[in-house]
Amino acid sequence: MTYLVLAYAFAVAALGGYLFWSLRRLRELERIQRGPS
Amino acid sequence: MSPLRVALAVARKDLRSEWRTREVVPALAQFIILALLIGNFGFQIDSRNATSIAPGILWLALVFAGLVAFGRTFAAEREQASLEAMLMTPASPVAIFAGKAAAASLLLIVCEAVMLPALSLFFGTPFSAQVVAAVLIATVGMAALGCLFAAIVARVRARELLLPLLTLPLWIPFIVAGGQAVQSAMGLPGSYSESISLLIDFDILFLVLTSLAARFVLDE
Amino acid sequence: MNRYERAAVGAVALMLIAGAAIFFYAPTDYLQGPVQRIFYLHVSSAIAAFGCFAVVLVGGVIYLRNESPAADRFARAGALVGVLFTTVTLVMGMLWAKTVWGAFWVWDARLTSTLVLWIIYAGYLLVRRLADPGRQAARLAAVVGIFGFIDVPVVHFSVTWWRTQHPGPVIINDALPPQMLATFLFTMACTVALAAVMIASRYRIETLVDEREQVFEPAKVLVAREPGGVAGPVQ
16 A cells, blocks of 8 residues: 555656756746847 | 678678787687686586576677677777778668678677587587577677667767667567577477577568668768 | 646646546455556556657657758657656556565566666667767667667567566456546546656757757857857857
């Protein structure tokens, strides 16, 4: 039963974490690109 | 010049260069003997388990020797320069690739000629035409893949790390089918003809795919 | 909030609904107990990963045919997201295995071929990182990605071609009760949607990085692009 929770916790952490990180990276890159212009 | 003659010319050049320097074959042969020796000590070989462990050691040694033999085909600086020169001619890149792969296979086959009798000698396993055939058929497909990935990593950093990483996953079918073939040839349960036809299927599949891919990888 | 963030919120909302379905709507399996619920996201992730690697395949083929940088960017995005979903598949599978089989890992055909799949595309990402960026990296990686895709049907059919410890194709063989099947199909759709959002945002990231580093421009010389921009050669 704990393995069930662990499994979904991992999935949420991995997928959610990646999504969050990549959206932040995207924001940062968009900001830099818009910057000098 | 026809593609076949190009391939033969390239193969002959590579083989001649190896004949002059004689660096790869002795080193590989030595490595293979060492691998057999270490296998003997590592696995506590006795007459009972020799036949079940020998096929595994055979393929282990073959895989590592193959990585070295095929890894070299595109590695040297001189190789890169002469490769670029060859590619500027109207010769087909696939023919050049085929020539280099053929030369590298021949080197590996010479080592196999050392390894298989040594395996029989040290492990007491049967040295039959069936074992030889299985190894030779697998070598063809493994050579095509190994040389293709060697060409890919030739211009990439950390190529010694990347070559096994890319090549081994695609060699797994050959190791599995080849392992089964050698096992059944040595008397363990399994269908020899099934494994051999699998090996031949893999050979055909990968020969076709690598010849299609060769021109994308070689030119530049 | 830009449109990628909006899409992400939508995808996350869908996943939360799927989660609710997995834990509250789907019935508990009689034989395995609660741990069977791992199956819904585990299989969905595997399918999402296959889809991602198909994107790598198609992107690679298109790139080799007409050198389209967009195709290469899709391939890059697909590989990264695919490795992510394959990792999720493997880890969830291992936790399930520990409960049901008593071991985290067995070397059966399905698990081994999935691990090989992970290794292949991790290798793809390494090639991209280590090769000179631009045309060379794109070509070499395209070949790796195309060859690597051979493993995808192997993983899928491994449970029918060999006798494996891994459960057989219960979905295809229609061996699931309707509530479970419905939950699974819904979860699969949501997971694929999430993968699509991840690929789209990664594609955008790659586009911006390419532009900033002039990856596919023919000349590596940067002339003043706009007032106040950098002028002169840039390496």
